[in-house]
Amino acid sequence: MKRKLAVAISAAFFAAACASSGAGQQSADAAWYTTESLTPSTVPVGLGPRAADENFPMTQIMADPDWLGRFPEQAYWSWDGRSVLFNRKREGSPQRDLFIRGLTAGGNGEQVALADLHAHAYRTGVFNADRSLRAYVFERNIFVLEQSNGNVRQLTRDTQNKTDLQFLADGRLSYRSGNDFYAMDLSNGYTELVLSLQTQDAPEALAEPKDILAQEEIDLIVYNQVQRRIREERFNDQQALQQANPALAPAPVYLGRGVQVAEVSLSPTADRALVAVTQPQSWRGEGDLMPRYVTESGRVENQDVRRRVADASPVNHTLYLVDLATGEKTELKYDTLPGFDEDVLKSVREENYAAEGKTYVSERKPRAIEVMARWSAQEGNINWKADGSAVAIMLRAWDNKDRWIATVDFAEGKLVNQHRLHDEAWINRDFNAFNWLPNSNSLWYLSEESNYSHLYVKNLDNNRVRQLTSGRYLVDQVTLNAAGDTFYFQANKPHPGIFEIYRVPVSGGDVEQLTDLGGMTSYQLSPNEERLLLTHSSVHQPPEIYVQDAQPNVAAMRLTETVSAEFVAKPWPLPEIVPVPSSHVEDPIYSRVYVPADFDAERAEQYPAVVFIHGAGYLQNAHAGWSNYFREFMFHSKLTEQGYVVLDLDFRGSAGYGRDWRTAVYRQMGWPEVEDLVDVVKWLGEHRNVDVERVGTYGGSYGGFLTFMSLFNEPGLFKAGAALRPVTDWAHYNTGYTSNILNRPQDDMIAYRRSSPIYFAEGLEDALLISAPMVDDNVFFQDSVRLVQRLIELEKENFETAIFPVEPHGFVQPSSWLDQYRRIYKLFEDNLK
Known part of the structure; x- marks a missing residue:
């Protein structure tokens, strides 16, 4: 039967509903991307009569957000699974306090006393082989928790930083301090240095x-x-x-002068280590300073800022296998990795050379390759088997086109490729989890090779690969249970904007849905693996904590109620999630749509509208959960109260929709997204009775960039636009983000000129507000200054600027938020009504 997915929204959560209609066949996976709009009978569009203006006063919605409530953050299980712990923002302060709540207790828990914090700081702790002990670091010192009774033992009391805790195969606990690795016998406290890395040349008896x-x-x-x-x-x-x-400590391993240690991993048997070194590179831009004009000293103070992508140089890691018994180090060369010397930018360079009247001659030469950066404590980049007999490492090409998972042949001293993920655009920095299956010679990993992040297992004995999940959805937050026979994970299987929790057998089989809350849900498996600790949110409900048995078709129990009564009492409008058809690609443009409470699709007078453009580029906002853009959600509520229709889209490049949607902006940032903006404005006119001659737009950071690109390249699409903390020239932005999408300016200036608004400023015809924080160390204030100078030179008239002297990229002061959004509101009132 053909299935049509609908998403009904309530004040608590979104519920997915599937309705049968028509003849023909369509798979459940295909239904994920239905292009049919949701009907008013399915999705409520308001909460009754139009509310009075005072429901959403600007002074309140832009005030310190404590008035909404102080929601639980970073929730985790207590050691025995009878309580949950979480952080809460301290009222009137950015500080966080730790709370604990028993599963059978009422209320929102009790704050953990300062004197007891060390006994509860095991959230990211590591277990020994039989999971009877958990070691963790609190305030630079090591503690061990006994899982049988909750007893906590302090092992160190000093001021030295300690990281990289792991239990060794012989039961000892190892840790890193600086570039030294120690092993401690827990039975007697005896501690020995097992590896010392020195970034200098080995000493000689006599210098020549x-x-x-x-x-x-x-x-x-x-x-x-x-x-x-x-x-x-x-x-x-x-x-x-x-x-x-x-009796003496082992001799240091000398890595050479002028290098820095990038990554180190000690084997569980403490007989080997993998060490990656690189040439030092400062994060600071050469000669770049950011002046601060409002200071406690009353004088201008300068702050160093990060380097720009135009100044970046390739980073290569030299990888060594170190024998701890002899101190001998063997370089693990990358020449065994497929594609290690490919000219992956050949076509890009040919195009850029031709534009300059030159001919590019391609050649094969080793690429700069790094150990993949660790983006979370749960996703290691170097993973050993528990017995130390094998190790797997994830590597990434600095040009962003390849990711490899390789093992090490200890006897031959070389890397053995196990998986290559190549992307003509760029490798995602998400979905890179991998590890060994216990008691086997198999690796599991996530990969976007099918367009969506899915779970794979590879048997290294026969090189057979099994794909455990498939379909038009994303798999993330993978947990392998202690027995090693079941994977738990988060996925947006029912709808791109709804994330639930699932499990699948390691041996393969049906994917089983465990939660059915709608909205956005993340999880943590309980110590006995019988329950799920859930952090769940919906459009109207900020994140709260729930507990559920780790079984399907069971109810989740809500534990916290931290949202304020004042917030709950507000008549917030209920947005639809609408799949707006695209005129350029098969998949739709998912969007949140807000309409006034008394919306009339048939009335003679058409509505003005505002389109919000989210920031970060690669971010999902048209989902069924609580948005990080909560101020914008409240501002949109105010706009609907004043008679506007509001649309908030996940343009191409956004997260949540797979690799092809993500990489559609490769080498052309600002063009597919503006095409999507054209489509949603047209849809508003055809389906929400909007006057397409009275539509405005706004957004911050990447959203500010797209505001420029739409106003400059599609004049008349928006009668007014507000660009907040905007990027105007991508050559001035950072390396990690920009080089993924546009390569480097040295290789691909065509992409930078094609994608930077400053080159299209002559197209401005409509009203523009530029809102620029002056101490922004992410998107520099200089971006806005340079564009303003360009607009002045072009003799443009219909623009204005607002500067915020004390604000960074993310505003902090409520007065600044208020001032900025009053200006945005006035821009729309003056130009759209």
Whole structure:
């Protein structure tokens, strides 16, 4: 039967409903991207009569958000699974406090006393082999929790930083301090240094004479000869003592002068380590300073800022396998990785050379390759088997086109490729989790190779790969249970804007849905693996904590009620999630649509409208959960109260819809997205009785960039636009984000000129507000200054600027939020009504 997905919205959550209609066949996966709009009978569009203006006063919706409530953050299970712990923002302060709530207790829990914080800080702790002990760091010191009784033992009390805790195969606990690795015997506290890394050349007994004069001085003067002999004897004696006496710490491993340690991983048997080193690169831009004009000193103070992508140089990691018994290090070269020397930018360089009247000659040469950065404590980039017999490492090409998972052949001292993920655009920085299956020679990993992030298992004995999940949905937050036979994960299987929790057997089989809350749901498996700790939100409900048995078709129990009564009492409008058909690609443009409470699709007078453009580029906002753009949600509520229709779209490039949607902006940022903006404005006119001659837009950061691109390249599409903290020239933005999408300016200036609004400023015809924070160390204030100068030189008239002297990229002061959004509101009132 053909299935049509509808999403009904309530004040608590969105519920997915599937209705049968028509003849023909369509799979459940295909129904995910239905292009039919949702009907008013399915989705409520308001809460009754039109509310009075005072429901959403600007002074309140832009005030300190404490009035909404202080919601639980970073929730985790207590050691025994009988309580949950979470952070809450302190009222009137950015500080967070830890709370604990028993599953059978009422209320929102009790704040953990400062004196007891160390006993509850095990959220990211590591387990020993039988999971009887959990080790963790609190305020630089190591603690061990006994899982059987909750007893906590403090192992260190000092001020040295400690990281990379792991239990070794022999039961000892290892940790890192600086570039030294230690192993501690928990039975007696005996601690030994097992690896010391030194970023300098190995010492020599006698340095060679620097020049002919030094050689003559040694040959001529007996005193110099005696001193050299004494130094040589001391050195040789120390070397002999180091080798002969087991009571001494092992000799350092010397990595060479002028390098820095990028990654280190010690084997569980403490006999080997993988070490990646690189040439130091400062994050600061050369000569770049950001002046602060409002300071406590009353004087202008300068702050260093990050380098720009135009100044970035390739970063390469040299990878070593270190034998801890001998101190010998073997370089693991990348030449065994498929594509390690491909000219993956060949077509890009040919196009750019041709534009300059030159001919590009392609050649194969080693690419810069790095150990994949760790984006979370749960996603390791170097993973050992529990017995230390094998290791897998994830590597990424600096040009962003390849990701490899490789194992190490210890006998041959070389990398063995196990999986290559190549992308003509760029490799995603999400969906890179991988690890070993216990007691087997198999790896599991996430990959976007099918367009969506899915779960795979590879048997290294026969190279057979099994895909455990498939379909038009994303798999993330993977947890393998202790037995190693079941994967738990989060996925947006029912609808791109609804994330639920699922499980699937490691051996393969049906994917089983465990939660059915609608909205956005993340999870943590309980210590006994019988329950799920859920953090769930909906459009009208900020994140709250729930608990549910780890079984399908059971109800979740809500534990926290932190939303304020004042927020709940407001008559917030209920947006639809609408799949707006695209005129350029098969998949629709999912959008949230807000209409006035007394909306009349047939009335003679058409409605003015506002289109909100989310920031970050790769971010999902037209989903069924609580949005990080909560101020914008409240501002949209005010706009509907004043008779506007509001649409908030997930344009191409947004997260949540798969690889093809994400990479549609490759080398052409601002063009597919503006095409999507044209489509949603047209849809508003055809389906929501909007006057397309009275539509405005606004957005911050990437949204500010797209505001420029739409006003400059599609004049008349929007009668007014507000660009907040906007990017105007991508060559001035950071490397990590920009080089993914546009390569480097040195390789692809065509893409930068094509994608940077400053090159299209002559197209401005409509009203423009530029809102620029002056101490923004993400998108520099200079971006706005340069564009303003360009507009002045072009003799443009219909623009204005608003500067915010003390604000960073994300505003902090309520007075700044209020001022900014009053200006946006006035812009729309003046130009759309």
